[in-house]
Amino acid sequence: MARPLPLPSPLTAPYWDACRRGELALQRCGGCRGFVHFPEAECPFCGDSNLAYEVVQGKGAVHTFTVVHRAFVPGLAPPYTVAWIDLDAGARVFGGVLGETRIGGRVDVTFRDVEGFGPMPYWRPDE
Amino acid sequence: MQALSGRAAVTGVGMTALTRASGRTELDLATEACRAALADAGVAAPDAVLSYHLGDSVPATQVARALRLERLGWHNDITGGGTQAASILGDAAMLIAAGVARTVLVYRALNGRSGTRMNRASTGPQERFTIPYGMAGPIPLFALAAQRYLHDTGLTEDHLHAVVAASRDRAAANPRALRRAPLPREEYRAAPYVSTPLRNVDCCQETDGACALVVQDARLAPAAPRIHTVVRGGGPGCSAMDRAADVTAIFSAHLDLWGESGLGPEDVDVALLYDAYTWLVPRQLSDFGLVKREDLGDSLLNRSHVPVNPHGGLLSEGYVHGLNNTAEAVRQLRGDGVNQVPGARVALVTGFGGSYGSAALLVRP
Numbered sequence: 444m445a446r447p448l449p450l451p452s453p454l455t456a457p458y459w460d461a462c463r464r465g466e467l468a469l470q471r472c473g474g475c476r477g478f479v480h481f482p483e484a485e486c487p488f489c490g491d492s493n494l495a496y497e498v499v500q501g502k503g504a505v506h507t508f509t510v511v512h513r514a515f516v517p518g519l520a521p522p523y524t525v526a527w528i529d530l531d532a533g534a535r536v537f538g539g540v541l542g543e544t545r546i547g548g549r550v551d552v553t554f555r556d557v558e559g560f561g562p563m564p565y566w567r568p569d570e
Numbered sequence: 571m572q573a574l575s576g577r578a579a580v581t582g583v584g585m586t587a588l589t590r591a592s593g594r595t596e597l598d599l600a601t602e603a604c605r606a607a608l609a610d611a612g613v614a615a616p617d618a619v620l621s622y623h624l625g626d627s628v629p630a631t632q633v634a635r636a637l638r639l640e641r642l643g644w645h646n647d648i649t650g651g652g653t654q655a656a657s658i659l660g661d662a663a664m665l666i667a668a669g670v671a672r673t674v675l676v677y678r679a680l681n682g683r684s685g686t687r688m689n690r691a692s693t694g695p696q697e698r699f700t701i702p703y704g705m706a707g708p709i710p711l712f713a714l715a716a717q718r719y720l721h722d723t724g725l726t727e728d729h730l731h732a733v734v735a736a737s738r739d740r741a742a743a744n745p746r747a748l749r750r751a752p753l754p755r756e757e758y759r760a761a762p763y764v765s766t767p768l769r770n771v772d773c774c775q776e777t778d779g780a781c782a783l784v785v786q787d788a789r790l791a792p793a794a795p796r797i798h799t800v801v802r803g804g805g806p807g808c809s810a811m812d813r814a815a816d817v818t819a820i821f822s823a824h825l826d827l828w829g830e831s832g833l834g835p836e837d838v839d840v841a842l843l844y845d846a847y848t849w850l851v852p853r854q855l856s857d858f859g860l861v862k863r864e865d866l867g868d869s870l871l872n873r874s875h876v877p878v879n880p881h882g883g884l885l886s887e888g889y890v891h892g893l894n895n896t897a898e899a900v901r902q903l904r905g906d907g908v909n910q911v912p913g914a915r916v917a918l919v920t921g922f923g924g925s926y927g928s929a930a931l932l933v934r935p
Contacts (some may be wrong), residue, residue: 446702446704447701447702448702449698449699449702450698455698480812481695481696481698481699481812487813488813506718506811506817507714507715507717507718507721507811507817508714508717509710509713509714509717509765509766509767509768510763510765510766511704511705511710511765512762512763512764512765512766513709513762513763513764513765513770514704515689515690515706515707515709515710516701516704516705516706519704521704523703523704525700525703525704525705525710525714526714527714527811527812527817535811535812535813536812537696537699537700537703537811537812538703539703539704546717546718546721557702560702563702563703
């Protein structure tokens, strides 16, 4: 079976469109200025619905990660790593990590072309 | 003290055999467990029936028909998994305390290994982002939390091993248990990872089976274990890692069991903790104040904490979505438990999914 691909919606399309430009863009609340990821219709912190996308730098540190050895998703070959990353910009984002990592390990975003979809953000060690 | 406190007692427990391939319908399993619980309670017919399910079970009306209950009163099929394992006692006790029912039959039935498996259960709308990276189901989610938990507490794989090794050792005395063989450290270390730091042996046993309880007005059974306090809730934690300050927080970080009950951790004689994964045992031990966080490592290695899951728990007995742990809490208070804790008077039982869940205190009068 083929690997499941992202299905952009009106809410998430700007995130994936930015990836095609080689940029990481996250929602940022016009009310409380908090970053919101995954995308939401309303700010989970203050309820404001003014959530424009803003380009951010992809550097950060791994908050936590796991190396998946048994996949419950078809079309990916384990082992591979997924992680939550605390961006220096102040957001926590989810993605794949290429190469070995650890909690606190410095990473930077890179875009990997996924067949049938296009670029998806991944992080690589940056130390 | 809650208004329901002491008003309801658990008077019967029943279970099917636990297997990996029952070859039976969920209705068959539910009916067998319910009949066993009713017989154990000496009750001919309940006037209310409650169950919980994740779309993988059989509704109360069908079970009532199979039990030939001519008339059925209050009945409900509550959507939920592990979060319900303790709080369904609260739902039953509320019906009794409110005068809606006097005898409530409670069950959970599933073919959790041969039918719908939990390892692919949805973790919510976040999956539209996680699945394209190859992350689905509860195991990698709890693995992400576990990795950070080990980092934050300084616990290691040796402590996770200590949890499952203790579980296996206790299950050796439990003929119901799916896993009864000892698990030496070398064997633990050689076991395959599912999602680091969780190996397959850090995860509970997906199980086919059913478990049922009878809850009655305590005046009908003055000697039976009473439902003292039930709490249910949740908050920020591993269910929403995008915004949780502590991504390792589970339900137990958010419940005020002691404030609600007027009891304290020192009162607990036996703890039936929802051990879907090894690391959840130390997390709950410290959240409920049973062990100080700085003492977790030693207490796990020395097995010096309050007895936890003397029947082997979900890690070794099996996984009837936690209701089998609730059943063992009742047995321990009646004095017919596995590795019976001498004189056990107060039992803690918990159940959860992510950072939401429930906990109950049962007390022998």
